[in-house]
Amino acid sequence: MSNILVVLESREGSLRAASLEALGAARTFADQRGSSVIALATEKCELDASLLGGAGADKVLIADAAGHSADGAAATAARVAKESDATVVLLSATVRGRDLTARIAALLGTGFAADCTAADAEAMTFTRPEFGGKAFTTIKINGPVAVASLRGNFFAAAGREASAEMSEVASEAGVSMVTEISSQTGGRPDVSEATKVVAGGRGMGEAENWSMIEAVADAIPGCALGASRAVVDSGWRPHSEQVGQTGKTVAPELYIAAGISGAIQHLAGMNSSKVIVAINKDAEAPIFKHATYGIVGDALEVLPALADELKKLGL
Amino acid sequence: MNIISFVKRVPATTANVAIVDNKLNPEGVEFVLNPYDEFAVEESLAIKEAAGAGSVTAISFGAGEAQKELRTVLAMGADAAVLLANPAAPEADGATTARVLAENCKGREFDLLMFGKQAVDRDQHGVGPAVATLLGVPCITEVVKLEVAEGKVIAEREIEGAREIIEASLPCAITCQKGLNTPRFASLRGIMAAKKKPLEVVDVEVGEAAVEVVAMNMPPARPAGRIVGEGAAAVPELVSALRNEAKVL
Numbered sequence A: 001m002s003n004i005l006v007v008l009e010s011r012e013g014s015l016r017a018a019s020l021e022a023l024g025a026a027r028t029f030a031d032q033r034g035s036s037v038i039a040l041a042t043e044k045c046e047l048d049a050s051l052l053g054g055a056g057a058d059k060v061l062i063a064d065a066a067g068h069s070a071d072g073a074a075a076t077a078a079r080v081a082k083e084s085d086a087t088v089v090l091l092s093a094t095v096r097g098r099d100l101t102a103r104i105a106a107l108l109g110t111g112f113a114a115d116c117t118a119a120d121a122e123a124m125t126f127t128r129p130e131f132g133g134k135a136f137t138t139i140k141i142n143g144p145v146a147v148a149s150l151r152g153n154f155f156a157a158a159g160r161e162a163s164a165e166m167s168e169v170a171s172e173a174g175v176s177m178v179t180e181i182s183s184q185t186g187g188r189p190d191v192s193e194a195t196k197v198v199a200g201g202r203g204m205g206e207a208e209n210w211s212m213i214e215a216v217a218d219a220i221p222g223c224a225l226g227a228s229r230a231v232v233d234s235g236w237r238p239h240s241e242q243v244g245q246t247g248k249t250v251a252p253e254l255y256i257a258a259g260i261s262g263a264i265q266h267l268a269g270m271n272s273s274k275v276i277v278a279i280n281k282d283a284e285a286p287i288f289k290h291a292t293y294g295i296v297g298d299a300l301e302v303l304p305a306l307a308d309e310l311k312k313l314g315l
Numbered sequence B: 001m002n003i004i005s006f007v008k009r010v011p012a013t014t015a016n017v018a019i020v021d022n023k024l025n026p027e028g029v030e031f032v033l034n035p036y037d038e039f040a041v042e043e044s045l046a047i048k049e050a051a052g053a054g055s056v057t058a059i060s061f062g063a064g065e066a067q068k069e070l071r072t073v074l075a076m077g078a079d080a081a082v083l084l085a086n087p088a089a090p091e092a093d094g095a096t097t098a099r100v101l102a103e104n105c106k107g108r109e110f111d112l113l114m115f116g117k118q119a120v121d122r123d124q125h126g127v128g129p130a131v132a133t134l135l136g137v138p139c140i141t142e143v144v145k146l147e148v149a150e151g152k153v154i155a156e157r158e159i160e161g162a163r164e165i166i167e168a169s170l171p172c173a174i175t176c177q178k179g180l181n182t183p184r185f186a187s188l189r190g191i192m193a194a195k196k197k198p199l200e201v202v203d204v205e206v207g208e209a210a211v212e213v214v215a216m217n218m219p220p221a222r223p224a225g226r227i228v229g230e231g232a233a234a235v236p237e238l239v240s241a242l243r244n245e246a247k248v249l
């Protein structure tokens, strides 16, 4: 019946929000072909039937694995894909999701598309950035099943009133196991998942000045911190905050770049952000060519003023 | 410890991309060893050195030109290199590449398969886990810290907002992320020695591609932006634009 399978992502028993976007994309495919959206949790987790139903799922299957094993999860997903006659399998383009995407495709003997920014349910094509976002390629998967991971903030949950039907399924055993998970972001969302990002570059002068970046982030709910590679290489910020070709790719609604020149490898990681704000003292800095709004000036003066102005809004 | 380190020749990250016939126009483009593969090669060499025995073999699925990148890996210290040669290799998708690599690994002895976490051309992030799946060995992706001892590996990777520790037994595949190590440069002696090391070229079939490219386009142009002003004085106007015009606050 050419169903659409979504492999949900959870961590320590809770669902990751990105999975709801994949359900929304799956809904579009299912509506196009008059089929169903089946959501699979490959490990035990708390799920809400109306949240998942509203995002696009018709049925939810929860497997009984106790923790995360990539090979175990892929084997469960591939088995369920076959049992449910899935013609499309969708995941989120997270670290775990990209890993599973390739494995599920290999198990099903088909091709895969990672990190997609668009999908065409009628033509069955997927569009994805290549060469660090310097080109966008639209591909068709020549196998029995299309397996794809979707980049965050490019697809939306269906937003309907519906409750999904929940049931349990057996999980496949895995050989590699996650034995420990430790949270790293100190209460802030991760830069790759946030809808707002404030990022600093070498123009911030020194690590201590990050209090100014943090003050801006504190004034915007759900705002994550980002950094250029120059800053990470200097040891001012952790690699988990690096945005760019050798860091994370982000596409938030708002990306504020302070003291970042806009090198091609940095742009590769943030150029598809909806609104880009550049604060740089050099009016000729390349970042201004990509910015929606720019302020020419000293970031160390502009950021505190920005934090004050934002606080006034009481967001 | 016998290690296979997989490498790819890719355009430098600074390269300008021009498109002809839904492909990258290679004219005027500088090609390099994929930056993430450098981490894989470095880690392979360090593990072999620590074990005090074994070999590091570099394998690339590429066109004839990729011999240059394989020589670089030999100069860094790998013992032998194999080019799985096909002119169509540079355009191959992740699943097809994985199939070719896995088919050509059968019959080779290995404890570790080392990959970069992604090739910076197709950016698929999938060749390592797909090869491992096809060969039936465990795989840990995007690793930033790796310990290999007593037949097993303990690896650390960064996921969104957290670090996770993953264990698997050997033989095993690893894909390498920045932060794992600092790749060595080839020494002059290494470069001289590389000239005498074996670099085998094996012509391979590609078969039907797993993926068909329908279109390849330049990124959509960003709408023109504007400078709202200079210094801290411009902040109120910026905030008002973000709130009332762009509606992101």
Ligand SMILES: Cc1cc2nc3c(=O)[nH]c(=O)nc-3n(C[C@H](O)[C@H](O)[C@H](O)COP(=O)(O)OP(=O)(O)OC[C@H]3O[C@@H](n4cnc5c(N)ncnc54)[C@H](O)[C@@H]3O)c2cc1C
Residues within 6 Å of the ligand: A200, A201, A202, A203, A204, A205, A227, A228, A229, A230, A231, A242, A243, A244, A245, A246, A247, A248, A258, A259, A260, A261, A262, A263, A264, A265, A266, A269, A279, A280, A281, A282, A285, A297, A298, A299, A300, B013, B035
């Ligand atoms: C293979 C490869 C991969 C790479 N990957 C990445 C990556 O993932 N991410 C990444 O970011 N880079 C990456 N780079 C590095 C990239 O080329 C740049 O070197 C880097 O992005 C520069 O960081 P920056 O903008 O912070 O510093 P700079 O280029 O030094 O720019 C600093 C900017 O701050 C401005 N400035 C200075 N003082 C002030 C002030 N007081 N107020 C306001 N503005 C000020 C300056 O005008 C300048 O524009 C990579 C490079 C290579 C070769």
